[in-house]
Amino acid sequence: MTDHVSDHDARVLNDHYDALATGSGESLMARLRAAFHDAGCNPDHLTLDEVAGIDQLHLGGRAASRSLAALGALRPDQRVLDVGCGTGGASRLVATEAGCQVVGVDITAAFIEVAEWLSAATGLTQRTRFVCADAARTSLPDGAFDVIWCQHALMNMPxxxxxxxxxxxxxxxxxxxxxxxxxxxxxxxxxxxxxPWARTTATSHLMGREALQVSLAEAGFVPVSVRDVTETALAWRQKHVRREAGVEKDARLPGPALIFGAEFAEMGRNLRDNLAADKVRILEGVWRMA
Structure with missing residues (x-):
């Protein structure tokens, strides 16, 4: 078996995604609970709409997750593993809209703590659960899942x-x-x-489309449907850059700046520019294990 994520790599990722806790000493969950309280919400009883700003930390938000679920033709009887689940938004969406049982896994402990809280607050503890683990070595049982789901996480996996x-x-x-x-x-x-996934090159492990598909093929995964959705992602990011520059600073509900900090607006602009300059692209697809 190949080497899994080193302790150093894990610390680098945790330092990136939980940087505000390092600086302030206040946990991510404490910050978010206080923000919901200040917005007039009960942190222990939240709706999926109320938490959408902090639980879909990928390009395209809920629309992108819905597109992937439709492409994958998810069924209510399926068991799904959400790899790199973050705060658990896609897990909850798949559980509620596709009727699946979902386990989310992420190496960032603060995200798992928040994911568990948000699932409890939205009444989804019976259909979602979360595990803090290295995606290359989870200790979950063999053959436990019908579907692997992964959104914007592979670029953090060396x-x-x-x-x-x-x-x-x-x-x-x-x-x-x-x-x-x-x-x-x-x-x-x-x-x-x-x-959003990297402040320095230390946490960015981007592969080209061709290299990714070769890796999947060598591992025994056969493409079923693969498409480039860069233009859709770029349009979404352009819209949100405009929003972040204006309306969002007065938004009532918590947003991603509470997770990423003051740098989030710059992260969003850079991601837009990287997409527009063809430095990155967005791929959506389904593969079957041969």
Whole structure:
């Protein structure tokens, strides 16, 4: 088996995604609970609409998750593993809208703590659960899932071979992988940083589309439907850059700046510019385990 994420890599990721806790000493969950309280919401009884601003930390938001779920033709009887689940938004969406049972896994402990709280606050603890683990070594049982779901997480995973090997172990025969991922574009110039997944190159492990598909093929995953959705993602990001520059600063409900900090607006602009310059592209697809 290939090496899994090192303790150093795990610390780098935690430092990136939970940077505000390091600076302030206040946990992510404490900050978010206080923000919901200040917005006039009960932090222990929230709606999915109220938490949408902090639980869909990927390009396209809920629309992108719905598009991936439709492409993957999810069924209510399926067991789904949400890899790199973050604060659990896609897990809750798949549980409520597709009727699946979902387990989310993420290496960032603060995200798992928040995901568990938000599922309890939205009444979804019976249909979602969350595990803090390295995606390449989860300790979940063999053949426990019908579907692997992964949105904007592979670019934080240095050991792609180990991750795909783990997916093969976790899937039932003929199981499927659903991806909505950032890949390297054709422009070889350096990324404008910071971006939401990386402040420095230390946390960015982008692969090109072709390299990703080769890795999947070598691991025994056969493409079913794959499409480039960069233009849709760019339009969404452009809209949100305008919103973040104006209306969002007065928004009532908590948004991603509470997770990423004051740099979030710059991260969003850089991501827009990287997309527009073809330094990154967005891939959506379904693969089946041969």
């Amino acid at each position: 050991d792609m071979a180990g991750v795909l090997e783990e997916w093969r172990r976790l899937l039932v025969p003929g199981g499927r992988v659903l991806l909505h991922e950032v890949v390297a574009g054709d422009n070889p110039e350096a990324l404008a940083l910071p971006v």
